[in-house]
Amino acid sequence: MTEQEAITNEESEEVRIGAFICECGVNIAGAVDCNAVADYISTLPNVVTSVVNKYTCSDAGQAEIKNAIKDLNLNRVLVASCTPKTHEPIFRACVEEAGLNQYLFEFVNIREHCSWIHMWEKEDATKKAKELVRMGVARAALLEPLQSSEVPVTDAALVIGAGVTGMQAAMDIADMGHKVYLVEQGPSIGGKMAQLDKTFPTNDCSICILGPKMVEVARNENIEIMSYSEIDEVDGYVGNFKVKVKHKPRYLNIDECTGCGLCTEKCPVEVPYVEFDEGIGTRKAIYTPFPQAVPLRALVDKSICIDCGACIKACERGAIDMDQQETFSELDVGVIVVSAGFDVYDPEPNHDFGFGLYDNVITTMEFERLINASGPTMGKVVRPSDVKPPKRIGFVQCVGSRDKNSNIYCSSFCCMASLKNAQLLKEKYPDTEVYIMYMDMRTPFRMYEEFYNRARDMGIRFIRGRPAEVTENEDHNIIARIEDTLTNEIVNLELDLMVLSVGAVSPESTETVRQILKVSRAADGFMMEAHPKLKPVDTTLDGIFIGGMTQGPKDIPYSISQGSACAARATRFLAQGKALTEGITAKVDEDICVACGVCVPMCPFQALSIEDDKLKILTALCKGCGTCMAACPTGALEQSHFKNEQLLAQVKNVFAYGEV
Amino acid sequence: MIGNVYQTVCPGCNMGCGLYIREDEEGALAVDFMKSSPANLGKLCRFGMKLAHHYSKATSMVDGKEASVEDAVKAASDKLKGADVTMLGVGNTTNEESLAFSKVADALGTVVNTGMGVYSELPTECHPTVGVGITLDEIESANRIALFVDPYIQYPLLVRRILAAKKIGASVVSVGWKDLHLADENRYIDPDLYESELGLDSESVIIADVHPNTDPGWVKRMLNLALKTQAKILFMKPFVNATGVDLLCKGTGQKGISEIMDGINEGSIKTLVTLNSDPIELMPDSDAAAATLTKLDNLIVISSRDGPVNKMADIVIATEPLYAKAGSFMNVEGLLLNNSGESTTGIDSMSTLSQNLGGEAMDYQNLHNNVLESIVQKYTKPKYKELTCEVLDIGPVEEKGNLIYLYNPFMWFDQSDDNDFVMVNMNMVNKLGLSKGGMIALTSDAGTVNMRYRVEDMPDGLILTAKKLPVATEWTTIVSTEAV
């Protein structure tokens, strides 16, 4: 083909390429005859000058480029030296200083990709270098100037989920002086941590440390808590998200309610309190979530309310409004932090270890409520079948974790949780026999292994093996048949109560949020971070961050760290007030595009959509990978800086056939 | 019009390719295929495919200002009354309009020139053979075909006919300028050896072409070859109705277009009236043609298209687009083809013009009947007319240039086209040291142009172009070459 005619740009300005061949001391010159390369290149179309430098990247070399741009009126610069991975930014800055758009710079690698790998083949290496530069010249002639665009950032953040992670993120962002909307689907902030009794490895009371934090969040002027609310729609991109929040009706005027509890007293309807007490305790149809709830306001469970009107009569402030409807708020935010929490694995459907078949098999969360001093039993551990204190208690680890039949991942906190609960039992009821049936005890991080050792010292029995068979005897005792793999003995353990250490799973409600935000999901069902090491709380969508259990199972300290990390990452945008979008992006030629939509599902960043029979590209979302344009049948989509004509010019000039 | 479509004929050349022009609600045009069309089975070449883009409508003008058709006709009548008028109508329109144009000529006491100068140099008895050759079907049953055109570039719808002939055993020899894929033999031989070397006989077919820039000596050579070998001959032509207009104008005493241009330059022609014929597009050297036209006192253009000559005209009488016209065409094999359009504004304008000049009034139906009576009896193909002339004296052979303009009939549209390269052979590439992807510079008296090139198997020293190049002054031009 003969594309390489003197190609001119839109203003029909003549293309003038300056080529700079770097010797890199002997690094390149040792294997490549740089002068021969320069001589050859000078014969190519559009090449105005071709120069050999000792070190093109040196100040002298860069000065030579800048002078040549000015003196020879160059409008493209090509450097043939080392790898763009390290030196492209340097030369781009160099040409920009000389007044040339940085994207009019072309880099050819003749060191890593030529001289260093063909050290003893000078003739062939020189030929190859000529052809590499020839490709570069062909491409350089077709380069176009590009601009990264800046988008303004709305100075407000949305935090989805007010568990311990979300609260931390909200407070950190708020303390840096930015408005935060903290949206929580439950009636109170606090999350799962509020349900726990003690926390490992220091065994301090969970609500005692969390409670003040919740109050602090509520008192923070920059934080607006939206409890009992859900994300309905999210539109837009970094800096400019439009969020629609749905407020579910509490059937009660939250400004009038004082949380006094008079209404609850009068309410005649009582049901198991599943949401907070794991169904062990009860609540009324009108209730306040728990004593330390924030906001401490009542709400009506309309599904069980019998409309007797007792509460309305009881409320001195007339706060109750049974006709309340759901309402919506529209928020403009610049960044979004997702800390939507987790659910515990549900062993019921598969009757894991007899759960659901035998009364005295319970889960960790149920146990947490049982042993919690403010729980339904006031901290008295009893077993469900006969409400008697159990004397032999066993914990089964890895229920719903590390199991290809449920979830293959490790839920990370359950070993420590069981160690903690076992210790609490031993402290509270020293004569209780406590067993932990495990595959491996996983105790990383500071003081965790010590915590395990303490448990051993306290006489807690560890059996390496999990029940192969669980049955119940006439006393409703649990018989667990286990192979202790350390002793190779089969043990038939009779237990009064068996606690399943259930792992974490990503809740359905989080999946809804994920789909609204269009964040990607990992194979384990949790949301996917942008990079597992380098960007653990970023997502691939600019301006959206994930922390805590949303990203995967973790314990409280790790969750709080991630909350702070999310805050720090998110606040960068808020503090700068602007976000830069990628210069190399997809562009559509509307004259050619037929809006067939083949490209839309290709984009991993949801930057493409068809609206009104037209393809719309949200450039702010585009990362410039090029997946979509390769799929485009018409060629209407082009990736700037890697346009088809630019790539094809390289392809066509790969081999010169006898010319060099 | 049939529903929202017009059945019409492609104006690219004289092949007579039938097609539909489909008009949507917004008036946008699209080409549709008419598979029962006898000349082409609905198939169209690259020009035909782009046809919808080529109908740029003309606007009536008087002295550079937009005017109504009526005013333009009236202004033209005033200018033409009593003037010594030269009329040019090459056949880019219907038989009926061409006939109407002749009647205007009658009123002015002049004749319509077809622009094909070659006819006036040929004995009358060979005109029918040059006019209507063999039928296109007959190509398919020939046993040997001698090609003096490049069908791929010049008359693409011939390709399938030749391939069909090959399929049933015909051999194909190309005596052109470059190797053709469909030819069994590609010969570059001395014209004096054609008769002895090409192996033609009465079962053979010669395919050549005539156009306004054809060297008459060349046409005579072709006729002699046909006479001596008894082979049948088909002359392809560039204008949709070249055959019809030739018959209507009786084919004799007509001026060629270069003769007319010479006349203008000499000052013997002062008033020119054209009917869908643009000298700027037809002459190889557009700039020179435009300069010539400025020497006219009166330039009156009757046209359906907005060509370059319209901008220079004193008066433009705009007519309806070709596809919308009521009327018929005669293709290269003498087949009469009909438009489904019903518009007659062109004819009506010329009728008024004729009456203003003291001539007769015309209406479409009369003209159509006239056409049927004078040139053809029925919508069927006439039989091939064997050559009856004597062997012709070729006369002195003109010196040829090395840049050869493969006269492509579509060129008169002067549309941008991807023929944007010249063809050279590998020897020239090596000799000039042309680099892969490089350009070749062509220099003639008219200046220099840099062109992309494509390598072809062809004789040394030649440069072929299918595009009218600004350095070309004639059909063949002497140029010097170098690498850019």
Added chain:
Amino acid sequence: MVNVGDMLVGYATNEDVRKRGASGGLVTAVLAAALEKGLVENVVVMKHINEFEAVPIITDDVDEVLASTGSLHSVPVNLAKYAMGRKVAMPAKPCDTQAVIEQAKRGMIDLDNTYVVGLNCGGSMHPVTTKKMLVEMYDIDPEDVVGEDIEKGKLIFKTKNGEEKAIAIDELEEAGFGRRESCRYCTLKIPVNADLACGNWGVIGDKAGSATFCQVMNDKGVKLLDNAIEAGRIEVEPASDKAIAIRAKVNDVMVNLGNTLEKEIFPEIPDEERMQYYMEPMADCIDCGACKEVCPVCACGEDSKCTMFHSLVDNYKMSMYHMVRLLHLSDSCIACGQCSDVCPSDIPITLLQSSFAIPSQRKREYTPGMNVDDVPPFFEVILK
């Protein structure tokens, strides 16, 4: 009320339509009813020019619809592109229907707005070939022909004076006439992908020749028929078991013939000859672009990946234009034959496309144009 899956025999109530239309004029009547009752805004019909020529027009005139009748065998255009961007009803051969569905997958046709009345098709013929065949094989003046039919492997022509002449398709095709090449290896003869599958196969007894067999394929088919019944334009009755069996038998014969011919038409190509197999015929390409323009499954506009290479300077080596098209269409080519029909150089493009596409489609277990929910494999896995 008719139901999805119903097998019916019906005809137009209007005597004139019934008489003029092929097989009882049911299709014409259904289309007319769709238009007059506002089910659609336009109808695509073949406007009759002569026995060998008809041109598709898009009309909102019921009379125009009623005036359009006759067989499609000799006017092998694909109608899919005429339905784009409209609320339209159309008659359709199986390949027209395939194209409509492929266009719907590419967002060019809204199937909810497009009512497709499918017509059985044993294959179509090129009008000029047909004329020649009439003279050479049938000894009939083409001008005298008033009707034609394909039945029991024979091609039948009816003349003005009521005569019928039948010749076996095999025989015609051996003599170089008969159906277009792509129709010979086509195995979709009953348009089960349309909303209604209509035809004369299975119309027996006293109704033979004056009624249409009609299978209701989906809800739109129900709507079309109910609408026409309500408008009083058609009458239908359930088809007899015998009729259904006969229709299936006719179809089997045609499909078997197609399968046999496919083996004949596509011989095994040795590896070392493959390049030549594709390149040699394409060397005659003159880059007119008609094959792309006419392709009813390609949704690209005038510019596309293939036209990047659509240039004379490119065509003398390996025609990139055609190579890109081979790949582009290999998942969705329906072998409708349009590209071969319009190629000015008579390159057997459909044949080349098919020999490239058929193995590819079979490997990916994808049949284009059958179900709008089947994603063409080259749209690629839509992840997650």
Added chain:
Amino acid sequence: MSDFEPDILTFCCNWCSYAGADLAGVSRLQYPTNNRIIRVMCSSRIEPIHILEALKEGTDGILVTGCHIGDCHYIEGNIHTDERMKEIVDALEHLGLKDRLHLEWVSAAEGKKFQETITDFVEKIRALGPNPLKEKAKEE
């Protein structure tokens, strides 16, 4: 055929395989000079026209390289690459250009693998012989 030196074109993605090629260079891992590299942001940018054009231009073998599945900088670009290359490999085989296109995942840490991949591919293409379109390409 013995002196046939194949022309190899390699497409590298910016994030993994290009860096892998860099690492091969930095480590001075010697490999044949037959290879030329074109850099793209993601291997999913490569489409059939690039491959076909390269073959038409006379390239004897084409390598497409990208990040390992799961490592893609753009999440799942290389999954698209994988799908597309399978189709193109099929198509090329059908066109009589079998084995001239190969897909390989090379991480930024796999300089050695890059070296081996090129070396093996050059050998494979050398054994396969010249691209049948090569002579025509040279003519131009």
